[in-house]
Amino acid sequence: MTHVGRSAGRHTLLIVLTLAVVPTCRLVSQDTTSAIPDTAHIIFPRDTMKVSVRPMGAFLRSLVLPGWGQAATGRHVTGAAFVAWEGVTAMMTLKAQQEANYFKKIHAGSLELKRQEVQDWMILWIFNNLFAGAEAYVSAHLQDFPPNLRLQAVPSGVGVTLPMPRLAP
8 A cells, every 4th residue: 555655646746747847838828939920910890889078077977977977878767867866965955945044034943953954955965966976987988888787696607698690601
C-alpha cells in the first residue's frame, strides 16, 4: 500500500516539475508579434437604436420639471407618475402654507406643527425632483437595453432569458 502511495506522489511531483519547466504554449490570438491587420477600410453599420437624449440631459430635464426626462426617454407612464406626484406635493405645500398663514393670523397654538407640515411637504416636493432626475438618468443609460430581457426565479437561483431572433436556414 505504501509503495503505491509513494509511486503516486512521485508521478505527481514529476507532472508538476514538467509543467513548471516546459514553456507555456501561446495561442495565436495572444501572439503580439504578428502584424496587426489594417482595419481602416472597414465600414461599420450605424447603430439601429436611436438614442433620443443623453443621460445628463434627461437628468437635468427631470430635475427642472419631473416627468420631462422620462418623456424624452420614452417612459411616459413613469413620467406621468412623477408629474402627478409633483402636483400633489405642490398643492399640499401651498395648502399647508395657507393654513399656517391663517393660524398665524388668529394666533393659534398649533402654528409650529403647521409650519412643520409645510416643511415636510416641501421636502417631498424637492425629493420628487431629485428622484425624477435620478430615474431619468438611469433610463437614458438603459435606452438601448433589450426591452424583452426577463429575470426569472429558478430552483437553483435566478435565471436570465433573452429571446434571440431565429435565423432562416
